[in-house]
Amino acid sequence: METIPSSPALALTGVAKHFGDVRAVDGLSLTAAAGGAIALLGPNGAGKSTTVSLLLGLARPTAGTVRVLGGTPEQAVAQGRVGAMLQQGELMPELTIGELVGFVRGLYPRPLPLSEILDLADLGSLVKRRAKGLSGGQAQRVRFALAVAGAPDLLVLDEPTAAMDVESRRRFWDGMRAYAAGGRTVLFATHYLEEADQNADRVLVIARGRLAADGTPAEIKATAGGRLVTFRLGDQPAAGLDALPGVTSVEIRDGVARLRTDDAALTTAALYRGTTLEVHDLEVSGGHLEDAFLALTRES
Amino acid sequence: MLASYVRLEILRMIRNRRYVILGIGFPLVIYLLNANVFGKETTDGGVTLSAYVMVSMAAYGAISGTLVNTAGPWAQERASGWLPQLQVTPLPGWMIIVGKLVGALLLVLPSMLLVCLAGALTQGVSLSVGQWAALVGALWAGAVPFVALGLVIGSLLRPDAVQPVTMITMLGLVIVGGLWFPVTTMGETMRTIAEATPAYSYADMGWSVIAGHGVPLSDALTVAGWAAALGVLAVLAYRRATVRA
Numbered sequence: 001m002e003t004i005p006s007s008p009a010l011a012l013t014g015v016a017k018h019f020g021d022v023r024a025v026d027g028l029s030l031t032a033a034a035g036g037a038i039a040l041l042g043p044n045g046a047g048k049s050t051t052v053s054l055l056l057g058l059a060r061p062t063a064g065t066v067r068v069l070g071g072t073p074e075q076a077v078a079q080g081r082v083g084a085m086l087q088q089g090e091l092m093p094e095l096t097i098g099e100l101v102g103f104v105r106g107l108y109p110r111p112l113p114l115s116e117i118l119d120l121a122d123l124g125s126l127v128k129r130r131a132k133g134l135s136g137g138q139a140q141r142v143r144f145a146l147a148v149a150g151a152p153d154l155l156v157l158d159e160p161t162a163a164m165d166v167e168s169r170r171r172f173w174d175g176m177r178a179y180a181a182g183g184r185t186v187l188f189a190t191h192y193l194e195e196a197d198q199n200a201d202r203v204l205v206i207a208r209g210r211l212a213a214d215g216t217p218a219e220i221k222a223t224a225g226g227r228l229v230t231f232r233l234g235d236q237p238a239a240g241l242d243a244l245p246g247v248t249s250v251e252i253r254d255g256v257a258r259l260r261t262d263d264a265a266l267t268t269a270a271l272y273r274g275t276t277l278e279v280h281d282l283e284v285s286g287g288h289l290e291d292a293f294l295a296l297t298r299e300s
Numbered sequence: 301m302l303a304s305y306v307r308l309e310i311l312r313m314i315r316n317r318r319y320v321i322l323g324i325g326f327p328l329v330i331y332l333l334n335a336n337v338f339g340k341e342t343t344d345g346g347v348t349l350s351a352y353v354m355v356s357m358a359a360y361g362a363i364s365g366t367l368v369n370t371a372g373p374w375a376q377e378r379a380s381g382w383l384p385q386l387q388v389t390p391l392p393g394w395m396i397i398v399g400k401l402v403g404a405l406l407l408v409l410p411s412m413l414l415v416c417l418a419g420a421l422t423q424g425v426s427l428s429v430g431q432w433a434a435l436v437g438a439l440w441a442g443a444v445p446f447v448a449l450g451l452v453i454g455s456l457l458r459p460d461a462v463q464p465v466t467m468i469t470m471l472g473l474v475i476v477g478g479l480w481f482p483v484t485t486m487g488e489t490m491r492t493i494a495e496a497t498p499a500y501s502y503a504d505m506g507w508s509v510i511a512g513h514g515v516p517l518s519d520a521l522t523v524a525g526w527a528a529a530l531g532v533l534a535v536l537a538y539r540r541a542t543v544r545a
Contacts, residue, residue, distance in 0.1 A: 057544065058384055058388065059544060060544050077387075077390065080390040088380075088381040088384075090380035090382055091382070093312075094313075094315040094316055095308065095312055099311065103305075103308050106301070106304050143385075150389070
């Protein structure tokens with residue numbers, strides 16, 4: 001690839017965006033070198049979409065500066081160096097997928113070959129279909145195709161898998177990783193920790209419009225306190241639960257025990273074999289983001 | 301870029317049944333109905349009604365076509381998220397509004413030409429080549445203010461409000477402007493009001509041409525003035541609609 005990482009893909013300095021009294025983004029600073037996949041992880045209302053809008057020049061910051069690929073967002077967009085998949089974006093219903101992709105492709109100075117776009121977005125069979133009547137997941141794939149069509153140096157995806165089923169998701173992330181592997185930068189917003197974990201080289205966690213954590217997926221998960229084992233304890237004594245292997249904290253509420261653990265398998269095994277408790281309704285949940293947030297934002 | 305955007309705008313409209321039926325078919329049908337009933341009569345100026353109504357219906361088709369085809373889709377695109385999707389591509393903002401203007405002008409030609417063709421072929425309207433050219437040229441170029449008006453409505457209103465407002469505006473223009481009922485049938489006051497509308501000056505360019513008087517300068521200036529005023533308004537409204545918060 002001819003992309004030379006001379007300037008950072010993204011550089012935000014003290015960025016704030018207020019809508020009246022609502023501080024959607026509230027003092028966000030971060031830098032990301034070019035290349036690789038970056039997840040913008042946060043719960044609904046954390047400021048992800050606003051951050052995306054600021055990066056794309058669709059919104060202007062109340063304070064601070066946003067630089068994209070060494071220039072303003074507007075410049076980067078005008079030069080065709082940015083592609084984006086927004087959360088809402090209806091397609092023109094009367095046009096075929098091929099026409100839509102061909103049109104957007106033609107707007108960029110150095111687009112990808114049409115066959116490669118259709119491949120990446122898994123759209124081969126839909127080229128002649130009109131946008132009207134596509135399923136939610138199919139429409140998402142078309143919007144992904146529109147986003148990558150211009151071979152942008154920076155690809156921004158806002159909750160890209162929202163309407164997709166499991167199989168579509170898998171293919172979608174394959175496409176995204178193939179795209180990022182070419183030395184380009186991909187930034188995607190998500191509220192699923194698993195998506196960030198499996199598809200990003202770096203995770204930026206934002207909460208309440210601020211950067212709550214920044215690191216590799218492994219680092220973030222460690223900060224978030226691993227996984228959660230819950231079961232119905234009833235009237236049985238809770239003594240000894242905190243001594244089980246892997247457990248880092250214990251919480252009993254309304255007869256339900258919540259064990260935070262570094263190793264769910266070890267903890268669960270020990271719970272059955274190493275105690276005489278009757279374990280009902282056992283559930284192991286994998287590092288829920290809401291939990292991660294409690295852990296990540298508790299200190300700040 | 302501009303050409304491919306215009307192509308896209310035209311492609312999506314000609315696949316739209318509503319455009320084809322209402323925009324192209326309706327003026328033609330109304331013309332044929334009127335011409336077959338009143339066509340043999342003549343106006344005070346000695347023009348057959350089949351020719352007079354041909355101009356009225358061509359003008360009506362252009363006004364309704366430009367308003368309806370511009371305002372609705374534009375409001376819809378803003379609301380549905382198609383606009384932000386275009387805004388994150390290298391397509392410059394000015395090309396969107398210019399593209400819509402050019403697209404709307406091209407889309408108005410079929411109905412105009414069909415009505416003229418029907419006049420010539422089925423109603424015996426006979427004009428010189430120069431008159432036909434002047435007629436179509438004046439009605440085509442004169443459609444600009446109505447495209448601008450459509451863009452103003454589409455920029456200021458939400459999709460659900462656009463349709464009634466467009467319809468009322470359109471009907472107001474063509475009825476008050478004397479396109480459905482000639483101004484000669486109106487009272488003194490109504491006639492004064494009619495002659496102040498852009499729709500009247502617009503159609504009057506055509507009525508003058510078929511009466512053998514050419515395009516009156518006063519009408520051309522009035523339409524140009526409306527085009528300038530509504531054009532400025534359209535740009536302002538467009539900026540307001542696409543402002544980056």
